[in-house]
Amino acid sequence: MTSPFRSAQGRSEDRAIKRQALLTAAVRLFNERGFHATSLDEVATSVGVTKPLVYHYLGNKDQVLLECVSFGLAQLREVAEAARAVPGRGIDRLKAFLRRYAEVVMGDFGRCVIRTSDEMLTADSRARFRAAKREMDAAMREMLEAAVADGSVRIADVRLTAFTIAGALNWSARWHNDDAGQSRAETARDMVDILCAGLEPR
Amino acid sequence: MTSPFRSAQGRSEDRAIKRQALLTAAVRLFNERGFHATSLDEVATSVGVTKPLVYHYLGNKDQVLLECVSFGLAQLREVAEAARAVPGRGIDRLKAFLRRYAEVVMGDFGRCVIRTSDEMLTADSRARFRAAKREMDAAMREMLEAAVADGSVRIADVRLTAFTIAGALNWSARWHNDDAGQSRAETARDMVDILCAGLEPR
DNA sequence: ATTGACATATACTCATGAGTAACTCAATGA
DNA sequence: TCATTGAGTTACTCATGAGTATATGTCAAT
Numbered sequence: 001m002t003s004p005f006r007s008a009q010g011r012s013e014d015r016a017i018k019r020q021a022l023l024t025a026a027v028r029l030f031n032e033r034g035f036h037a038t039s040l041d042e043v044a045t046s047v048g049v050t051k052p053l054v055y056h057y058l059g060n061k062d063q064v065l066l067e068c069v070s071f072g073l074a075q076l077r078e079v080a081e082a083a084r085a086v087p088g089r090g091i092d093r094l095k096a097f098l099r100r101y102a103e104v105v106m107g108d109f110g111r112c113v114i115r116t117s118d119e120m121l122t123a124d125s126r127a128r129f130r131a132a133k134r135e136m137d138a139a140m141r142e143m144l145e146a147a148v149a150d151g152s153v154r155i156a157d158v159r160l161t162a163f164t165i166a167g168a169l170n171w172s173a174r175w176h177n178d179d180a181g182q183s184r185a186e187t188a189r190d191m192v193d194i195l196c197a198g199l200e201p202r
Numbered sequence: 203m204t205s206p207f208r209s210a211q212g213r214s215e216d217r218a219i220k221r222q223a224l225l226t227a228a229v230r231l232f233n234e235r236g237f238h239a240t241s242l243d244e245v246a247t248s249v250g251v252t253k254p255l256v257y258h259y260l261g262n263k264d265q266v267l268l269e270c271v272s273f274g275l276a277q278l279r280e281v282a283e284a285a286r287a288v289p290g291r292g293i294d295r296l297k298a299f300l301r302r303y304a305e306v307v308m309g310d311f312g313r314c315v316i317r318t319s320d321e322m323l324t325a326d327s328r329a330r331f332r333a334a335k336r337e338m339d340a341a342m343r344e345m346l347e348a349a350v351a352d353g354s355v356r357i358a359d360v361r362l363t364a365f366t367i368a369g370a371l372n373w374s375a376r377w378h379n380d381d382a383g384q385s386r387a388e389t390a391r392d393m394v395d396i397l398c399a400g401l402e403p404r
Numbered sequence: 405a406t407t408g409a410c411a412t413a414t415a416c417t418c419a420t421g422a423g424t425a426a427c428t429c430a431a432t433g434a
Numbered sequence: 435t436c437a438t439t440g441a442g443t444t445a446c447t448c449a450t451g452a453g454t455a456t457a458t459g460t461c462a463a464t
Binding site for chain 2: 423425
């Protein structure tokens, strides 16, 4: 039982929870209807509050979107981080990375990263968005190169292979449906197997 | 030299040319700035005319977009048609199809197909758009199944493989740049090799 | 009790962009 | 030569949605 008199900390936790609820509502609507077709009014209403509150917690529409994609990109960064610690050969780390990458991309914030294209953001936010995406791309290439280096895969063109694999996984953000067919984890596993079948040396 | 007195046919050719010019201008801007961020005013101005003329030739904004994606999907349909006539094993037809598919997807109208998501269209147009996309998906699966049938590839899950390959190729619509790096044809060829390496039986 | 900080709402402003009415002008055809 | 048609324009209407000014209530600390 918590006391009804919330401490300063309690209040700021409260605020963080509300913030997150608003952010999640926003990202869901963005994914469902598209960013431009979603008004902040709708975001607010979907949580039972009014628009100015969205500005209070999250700022203007551009900032809301930036926050959503930043969150998604942070999840992807964590996935890369975690994959580096996986034991085994390069390809094992790579596969672990790709699987978890795909799982994130099928989630709310990951989907938003994929569906958001640069022109939706202001010049400022756009620069940060692109930088974070480049970082992910670099992480993917590094992992490919490490696997090449330890001989667990054979790759002619790392850059193109990275784009190809990323594209295949990213696209699941468009078609995967949680309520039908395989789960995210199953889908991710199978896609990764399909993609990596051609990488292992014969 | 054509006569300055254009015949009825000449005039309707003229009209078709102008129509196409407007459509191309529209698709380029949609790709560059995004559909919602592009006004029909800008489309008109980019060709040196005024907005009502766009309505005169192409109809409302939804119809313009539908026309763009229909054109892109028609190109893809042609590609599928042509690939069926390619001689050789199933995998040869498949590879020919995928290469040309990728090339289309890196072009103006193909890119627009990829970048357009359902919610941008009215319910009516959306239905037609989805139907055409399903048709393409079916074509891709058919080609995979044919290659499985004649033993030139081994595939565990045709549906998922189709999504995976399509995703990898579709994504090039997002990153490929005509003015830098490899040409469309080179890029397409190399992506297809990467993707098919894992399909051929060992 | 009083003050101040924060949460939340009402009720606006303002810009933008879709879509249209209505006009002009030129060529075509009877 | 006059009527018709189609190309193209100007100058609007109208809805929507981003963003804000300002009011109100509520809690916590003094």
